[in-house]
Amino acid sequence: ARHRGKPAKGLRFTPVEPNTDDKVTVPEGYGQNVVIRWGEPILRGAPDFDPVRQSAKAQAGQFGYNNDFLTLLPLRSERGRQLLVANHEYTNENLMFAGYDPKKPTREQVEIAWAAHGLSVVAVAEDAGRHGRQGTGALRPVPRHHLNRRITATTPFQVTGPAAGSALLRTSADPDGRRVLGTLNNCAGGTTPWGTVLSGEENFNQYFAHADQVTDPERARTLKRYGMSGGASERQWERFDPRFDLTKEPNEVHRFGWVVEIDPYDPHSTPRKHTALGRFKHEAAQPRLTRDGRAVVYMGDDERFDYFYKFVSAKRMRRGNSADARRHNLSLLDEGTLYVARLSGDSPDDEFDGSGKLPDDGEFDGTGRWIPLVSGDRSHVPGMTAEEVYVFTRLAADKVGATKMDRPEDVEPSPRTGRVYVALTNNGDRGKAGKGAADEANPRNANKHGQVLEFAERGDGAPPASGRGVPPSPHFSWRLFLVCGDPDDPATYYGGFPKDQVSAISCPDNITFDDYGNLWLSTDGNALGTHDGLFGVATAGQRRGQVRQFLTVPKGAETCGPVVQDRRVLVAVQHPGELDGATAEKPASAWPDGPGQYVRPAVVAAWPRNGSRVGM
Ligand code: FEO
Numbered sequence: 001a002r003h004r005g006k007p008a009k010g011l012r013f014t015p016v017e018p019n020t021d022d023k024v025t026v027p028e029g030y031g032q033n034v035v036i037r038w039g040e041p042i043l044r045g046a047p048d049f050d051p052v053r054q055s056a057k058a059q060a061g062q063f064g065y066n067n068d069f070l071t072l073l074p075l076r077s078e079r080g081r082q083l084l085v086a087n088h089e090y091t092n093e094n095l096m097f098a099g100y101d102p103k104k105p106t107r108e109q110v111e112i113a114w115a116a117h118g119l120s121v122v123a124v125a126e127d128a129g130r131h132g133r134q135g136t137g138a139l140r141p142v143p144r145h146h147l148n149r150r151i152t153a154t155t156p157f158q159v160t161g162p163a164a165g166s167a168l169l170r171t172s173a174d175p176d177g178r179r180v181l182g183t184l185n186n187c188a189g190g191t192t193p194w195g196t197v198l199s200g201e202e203n204f205n206q207y208f209a210h211a212d213q214v215t216d217p218e219r220a221r222t223l224k225r226y227g228m229s230g231g232a233s234e235r236q237w238e239r240f241d242p243r244f245d246l247t248k249e250p251n252e253v254h255r256f257g258w259v260v261e262i263d264p265y266d267p268h269s270t271p272r273k274h275t276a277l278g279r280f281k282h283e284a285a286q287p288r289l290t291r292d293g294r295a296v297v298y299m300g301d302d303e304r305f306d307y308f309y310k311f312v313s314a315k316r317m318r319r320g321n322s323a324d325a326r327r328h329n330l331s332l333l334d335e336g337t338l339y340v341a342r343l344s345g346d347s348p349d350d351e352f353d354g355s356g357k358l359p360d361d362g363e364f365d366g367t368g369r370w371i372p373l374v375s376g377d378r379s380h381v382p383g384m385t386a387e388e389v390y391v392f393t394r395l396a397a398d399k400v401g402a403t404k405m406d407r408p409e410d411v412e413p414s415p416r417t418g419r420v421y422v423a424l425t426n427n428g429d430r431g432k433a434g435k436g437a438a439d440e441a442n443p444r445n446a447n448k449h450g451q452v453l454e455f456a457e458r459g460d461g462a463p464p465a466s467g468r469g470v471p472p473s474p475h476f477s478w479r480l481f482l483v484c485g486d487p488d489d490p491a492t493y494y495g496g497f498p499k500d501q502v503s504a505i506s507c508p509d510n511i512t513f514d515d516y517g518n519l520w521l522s523t524d525g526n527a528l529g530t531h532d533g534l535f536g537v538a539t540a541g542q543r544r545g546q547v548r549q550f551l552t553v554p555k556g557a558e559t560c561g562p563v564v565q566d567r568r569v570l571v572a573v574q575h576p577g578e579l580d581g582a583t584a585e586k587p588a589s590a591w592p593d594g595p596g597q598y599v600r601p602a603v604v605a606a607w608p609r610n611g612s613r614v615g616m
């Protein structure tokens with residue numbers, strides 16, 4: 001009987017059917033607009049987008065490429081306006097430049113790509129529209145706003161935290177090891193309770209060349225563990241800047257793979273790279289506060305068989321917006337303890353043969369423990385110094401026996417229940433010879449569709465109640481909330497909800513919550529043969545597990561963002577038209593500007609046309 005009646009509040013829309021249409025499809029009764037596209041000018045003096053005469057200088061003042069993480073921050077003194085922050089993960093040169101020769105990129109093309117990476121901060125305004133004060137839901141960029149900013153692959157960053165200045169971080173351009181140019185491959189991120197933005201440097205390995213010529217065995221070992229073993233890099237930036245050549249500047253690679261923090265309200269601030277949060281392929285970083293006000297940051301390392309981490313700050317957040325409080329809060333992530341997760345299932349190991357069959361107790365579940373890796377200058381890992389743990393965090397986690405997961409992507413605590421959700425997107429190598437076997441948290445071999453793990457810090461839902469100086473409990477409990485894929489496939493699980501009444505979801509990636517406590521998930525790489533999309537699902541109550549599809553994206557695109565507000569939903573449409581053989585001249589998608597135009601990654605808003613709340 002639980003399936004009768006209305007869907008959960010916030011999810012009352014007609015689900016979008018899976019499709020392969022070359023457009024953004026939203027539910028019946030919803031409007032949509034393209035908020036901002038690759039190349040739109042946002043800084044003073046930046047020209048209009050002209051793909052035929054693009055320049056690095058123009059790109060540095062325009063919205064970047066391949067928008068991933070999105071957040072909307074308040075602009076309290078400006079009615080109808082908010083501040084959009086977007087990550088620009090990477091570039092598709094073959095789609096950006098007509099006549100692009102991947103064997104011989106030009107300096108101008110490389111410099112354009114540097115300027116198209118990073119982040120954008122851009123004010124956006126609601127349409128004054130027919131719904132009066134509420135607007136229509138559409139958003140438009142406000143070019144030349146004083147807070148608009150571009151951060152690129154060449155913007156100076158300050159290195160902070162215990163490994164700042166480490167010998168492992170010193171280069172010929174920066175003998176102090178405290179100042180890095182640029183951020184790369186910024187995937188997902190998080191918004192802090194103190195009003196800043198965190199962003200994860202993910203697949204930074206792809207920018208570094210000639211690992212195959214590194215002869216020192218110790219260096220070769222760490223490079224390999226971080227995904228580097230080849231010759232020339234895909235984009236060949238090393239031809240124009242030797243810092244990307246591992247044989248010329250051995251430590252530059254140690255200066256990427258961090259969580260970066262941006263203060264979007266201060267366009268002149270120097271963004272920071274936080275060594276205290278460890279170095280790996282950071283998908284995202286999502287903070288919350290403990291009861292006593294310390295910051296807890298959850299972080300996934302997006303690699304097959306890699307780990308899930310958290311950081312707990314030593315200091316407590318200060319409330320208020322005074323200059324003193326802001327300065328204090330901006331140092332919160334400099335000092336604390338970094339942990340990695342070890343999970344145990346509660347069902348016998350022999351029930352996990354890789355088929356994904358539910359265990360006899362009816363649930364993939366168990367307990368977990370946070371293993372401390374490093375606190376300030378004190379390493380908890382035998383045989384590694386503190387700075388080695390920070391710079392080679394993956395190797396430290398290997399040593400303490402952390403649990404090898406199916407590609408930890410975005411993570412988000414529920415603002416309603418305190419339970420934390422981790423998207424584990426897929427792992428085609430699970431169960432292969434010499435690779436990790438299936439276990440209760442990663443129960444399927446050749447896992448094409450991924451799963452969503454839910455955990456509760458001890459005390460179920462409440463942040464750890466700890467007095468001054470008392471560390472939070474190292475224990476948590478966990479269960480799989482979704483085992484994704486075709487609902488008709490017995491090796492899937494939708495939170496216990498009847499599977500004939502759900503939208504099929506595959507490859508969850510970026511996640512967020514709405515005000516009602518529903519989890520929203522965007523997908524990357526849908527392995528069910530239809531396009532990626534955005535889905536909402538209740539995590540508690542009668543409707544727990546009722547996944548409903550809200551939106552689909554065009555050909556070749558992944559769905560990112562997402563932001564779910566009272567009256568609008570925002571998604572980032574990343575890499576539209578990214579299909580084998582596609583070029584700028586022969587695009588595989590006509591989105592968003594129609595046939596004969598360059599495909600352009602862009603941000604899309606969707607809203608109920610009747611002026612009501614989303615999903616009501
Ligand atoms: Fe850039 Fe893990 O997705």
Ligand code: CA
Nearest residue numbers: 347361363365
């Ligand atoms: Ca179990």
Ligand code: CA
Nearest residue numbers: 187188409509
């Ligand atoms: Ca991602």
Ligand code: CA
Nearest residue numbers: 410412511512
């Ligand atoms: Ca998120």
